[in-house]
Structures are given as C-alpha cells and as structure tokens.
Amino acid sequence: MSVLEISNLTIRFGGITALNEVTLRAGEWEIVGIIGPNGAGKTTLFNCITGFYQPTAGRVAYRGTDITGLPVHKRTALGIGRTFQNVGLVKNATVRENLATAQHLQVSYDPWAGIAGGPTTFGEERRIRERSHLILELLDLRHVGEERVADLPYGVLKKVEIAAVLATDPDLLLLDEPGSGMGPEEATALGDTLLELRQQFGLSIVMIDHHVPLVTRVSDYVYCLNFGEVLAEGKPDDVRRHPEVARAYLGTEPETEPEPAPEPVPGPEPDTTPTLVGGAL
Ligand SMILES: Nc1ncnc2c1ncn2[C@@H]1O[C@H](COP(=O)(O)OP(=O)(O)OP(=O)(O)O)[C@@H](O)[C@H]1O
Numbered sequence: 001m002s003v004l005e006i007s008n009l010t011i012r013f014g015g016i017t018a019l020n021e022v023t024l025r026a027g028e029w030e031i032v033g034i035i036g037p038n039g040a041g042k043t044t045l046f047n048c049i050t051g052f053y054q055p056t057a058g059r060v061a062y063r064g065t066d067i068t069g070l071p072v073h074k075r076t077a078l079g080i081g082r083t084f085q086n087v088g089l090v091k092n093a094t095v096r097e098n099l100a101t102a103q104h105l106q107v108s109y110d111p112w113a114g115i116a117g118g119p120t121t122f123g124e125e126r127r128i129r130e131r132s133h134l135i136l137e138l139l140d141l142r143h144v145g146e147e148r149v150a151d152l153p154y155g156v157l158k159k160v161e162i163a164a165v166l167a168t169d170p171d172l173l174l175l176d177e178p179g180s181g182m183g184p185e186e187a188t189a190l191g192d193t194l195l196e197l198r199q200q201f202g203l204s205i206v207m208i209d210h211h212v213p214l215v216t217r218v219s220d221y222v223y224c225l226n227f228g229e230v231l232a233e234g235k236p237d238d239v240r241r242h243p244e245v246a247r248a249y250l251g252t253e254p255e256t257e258p259e260p261a262p263e264p265v266p267g268p269e270p271d272t273t274p275t276l277v278g279g280a281l
Contacts, residue, residue, distance in 0.1 A: 003027060010058050011056050017228050022045065024233075027204070030205075032204075032206045032220065033207050033208075033223070034225060035215055035245075051070055082165065083158075089160060089164060095145050095149060102167035131169075138200060139162065139197075140193070158180065173203050173204070178207060180211075215236065221235065226248040231244050231245060
C-alpha cells in the first residue's frame with residue numbers, strides 16, 4: 001500500500017492554476033524527490049498534502065484513507081510531519097527546548113499531572129529527553145543543543161528544523177528545501193543523514209529541493225514539476241537526463257551562465273551531464 005497517494009490534484013488561485021491534474025505516490029520507506037523551477041507548484045503541493053490548502057479537484061490519500069478534507073492538525077496527528085521553506089522555530093529558545101516543545105504537543109499526561117508531577121510525568125519527560133538526545137546525535141547537532149536558535153547559522157537551522165519535526169514522531173516526513181543554503185559537502189552529508197534517519201525511524205520522505213545532486217543521490221523516485229504539471233517522473237538518473245527537465249531548468253534562468261564543467265574524473269565512464277545553475281543537474 002502507498003503511504004501517500006495523490007490523484008489528479010488541481011488547485012487554482014483566481015486565474016492561476018498552481019497544480020493541474022498532478023498524480024504522485026510515495027511508498028513505504030521510500031524517499032521521493034520533487035524538483036522543478038521556481039513557481040512550478042512544489043510548495044503548493046506540500047500545502048495540499050498537509051491541509052493548508054484545499055485543492056480545487058483531486059484526492060490526497062494517506063495509507064489508503066482519503067484525507068483531502070481533513071484539517072491540518074488531524075493530518076499531523078496521523079503522522080504527517082513537515083518542514084517549511086522559511087525556518088519555523090521558536091527563535092529565542094534553545095535547540096533542545098525547541099525539540100522538547102515539539103514533543104510536548106504529543107505527551108500523554110494531562111496538564112494537571114504535569115503541574116503536580118508524578119511517575120507518569122517523569123517517565124514521559126525522560127522519554128522526551130532521550131528522544132531529543134537521539135535526534136541531536138543523529139543529526140550531528142549535540143554541540144548546539146544549548147544554543148539559542150536565533151544565534152545559529154542558516155545551514156545549521158535547516159537541520160534543527162528537521163530535528164524539530166522528527167521530534168513529533170512523524171511517519172511521513174515532508175522536507176521543503178532541506179539543502180538550501182548548503183554547499184556541496186554539507187548537502188552530501190545531509191543526504192547521508194536523511195538515509196540514516198529513514199533507517200532509524202522507519203520514515204517515508206518526500207523532499208523538495210533545488211539541489212539536484214542531493215535529490216538524485218538519496219531519492220528512490222523523482223518527480224519534476226513545471227507550471228503545475230508533472231513534466232517527468234522516474235528513477236533519479238532518468239529524470240536528471242530527461243531533455244525536458246534540462247530545458248525547464250535552463251528556461252527559468254536564461255541569463256545565467258552554467259558553472260564551468262568540473263575536471264573529468266578518471267574512471268570508466270565520467271558523467272557528462274551538463275551542470276546547471278541554482279542546484280545543478
Ligand atoms: N496562496 C496563493 N495565492 C495565490 N497564488 C499562489 C498562492 N500560493 C501559490 N501561488 C502561486 O502558485 C504558483 C506555484 O507556487 P509555489 O510556491 O507552489 O511554487 P514552487 O515550485 O514552490 O516555487 P519555489 O521553488 O520558488 O518555492 C505560483 O504562481 C504562485 O504564485
């Protein structure tokens with residue numbers, strides 16, 4: 001059974017059709033990448049999956065159940081966790097406090113028990129601390145655990161955002177541009193981390209990113225959106241080499257020169273795919 005199944009999803013804002021008949025699925029333990037030029041409809045798709053937007057037509061199903069009409073909080077309770085393109089954290093709190101806050105949304109004891117204290121409360125609090133610890137460890141964030149979010153550089157913030165969503169114990173993780181603001185080395189490390197998180201927490205992941213090398217490396221399947229429609233889909237390398245995909249990316253930034261090609265790497269078959277701007281195919 002698919003974890004996520006989107007069928008013929010259409011959403012219009014006045015005269016703009018942001019998504020047109022989009023059909024997409026993510027299987028159990030799959031990492032699905034979504035690429036596409038600016039304005040292609042990627043974030044709108046996430047907003048329809050999470051319930052921030054109601055589609056004009058079409059269906060969103062989660063583990064076989066139609067959730068198209070469900071409000072945001074009910075989808076979150078089902079296990080759909082999402083990061084935002086512009087980091088959404090409590091800036092004046094520390095990283096560890098942010099993780100604890102995210103988990104307190106899920107605690108099983110009632111507020112009065114929390115005030116009075118007691119074995120259930122202490123057990124739950126210990127579980128929260130342990131989970132925070134594990135997440136910080138896995139994301140290599142332990143050294144910033146006691147730092148204020150406001151004092152962190154952007155690349156670290158993006159990881160803290162993932163950590164905060166993981167703290168809510170999602171089953172399906174939607175990541176909106178987790179690699180933005182990262183250099184190639186950081187993005188490679190992030191890719192390794194995502195693969196490990198999937199393993200550790202048994203997650204299915206849908207990830208939007210302009211950093212195409214990151215998407216193609218970690219994804220099992222990739223969709224390329226353009227003008228609200230699925231332009232190409234398939235195995236990462238097939239989508240990366242799809243002529244329409246290259247055209248769509250180049251078409252968005254005609255005035256920008258592609259980066260110079262890297263020195264050929266000695267080996268049986270060097271990759272001759274052109275490098276494109278803003279995320280590089
Ligand atoms: N609430 C809204 N009201 C009106 N138009 C909207 C709204 N949300 C999205 N759009 C429009 O829908 C289209 C798709 O936008 P969206 O943000 O989903 O693209 P994107 O692929 O995520 O782009 P980017 O890579 O720049 O984030 C754009 O034309 C955008 O202006």
